[in-house]
Amino acid sequence: MNPRHAAHLDRTVRIELLRARAALEREALAANVAEVGRSLGPLALLSGATRSRGGSLLMQGIGMLRQYPFLLSSLTALFARGAAASGGVARGAGRAVKWGGLGVIAWQAWRLWLGAQRRAASSRDSTPFR
Template sequence: MSKKLSPAIDRAVRLELLRAKAAVEREALVHHLAEAGVALSPSHLVRNMLPASLKGLAGGGGGSRLAWQVFGLLRRYPMVLSSASALVMGGNRKSKLLKLAAGALVGWQALRVWREKRDDSDESHARGP
């Protein structure tokens, strides 16, 4: 009881199958491009360059987490690093008091941001999943 389809219907079915295949391939391409974007992000590249013994520390606790936060802040606000290096490496014309005040200001801002992040993470852990 097999009926032969007309050539027009057969052609239309093949065309729709090709369109569906192209749509699936486009979706796969978008997905792979998004994965490549994540894999090529600076933080991911830095983590992949670390030796295996340090990879656990990078996402882990305490000091290394603070180091990654500082690294992230310096990447986000390069002017802070530039200003700090200019103050440290600057000529003798600047007074030591100005350098000390600028260092204290940068340290205070870094401490304030660190406390805010710590408080936010403590609140999210207290709420639970």
Template sequence: MKHGMTPKERALRIELVRARAALERQTMARSTHELVGSLHPRALLRGMMPKGSGLSMTDWIFKVLTLARRYPLLTSSVSAVVTGAARRKNWWRIGIGLLLSWQLARHASRK
């Protein structure tokens, strides 16, 4: 701070810093709350589907089957998870495979 500040100016500056910190805490709390809400399975499924698409359940199943046919790694990763992957050390490989498959599917759906 400047050396030439009066006590009144210093008090005002401290209050402004406190108000800014309070706003940042509120923003952080709101963002954290929104992040937690977006990690629920229903929100994740909604995020995979384009907004306003109005796809029925059969259309959604057809889309999943098309993606599974196009990306066999996705199918093998899901089947490995469902059947209970053999060892714990393979979980990271399965996770990476799922992540890559998901990213490929997102990239293909944008084109």
């Protein structure tokens, strides 16, 4: 084999190996980014909050309010005293809207929690015993 040809073949093989390595690293990076996205999602934060207790639950709630500012604005609008009067709605109807909003929030949180519990139970049931 010609030494020039061997050097060219070595260079070609090295380039292909580098391309394959770069593709694997891109794939690993994409998987890690997706995992971080799932762990920082609202469902993961909410399921983590159900396992927490005391001060850590409070800190997690503050963290959620920082990450999702619309929650704070929705809660303040829900509990604002002048909200019912400014819209021309009677005082009793304003209270009903507030309690209805709280009910919807509680119901959605309950559904998310039950879904997380079902997924955890199904993943535990699907793993084989060793």
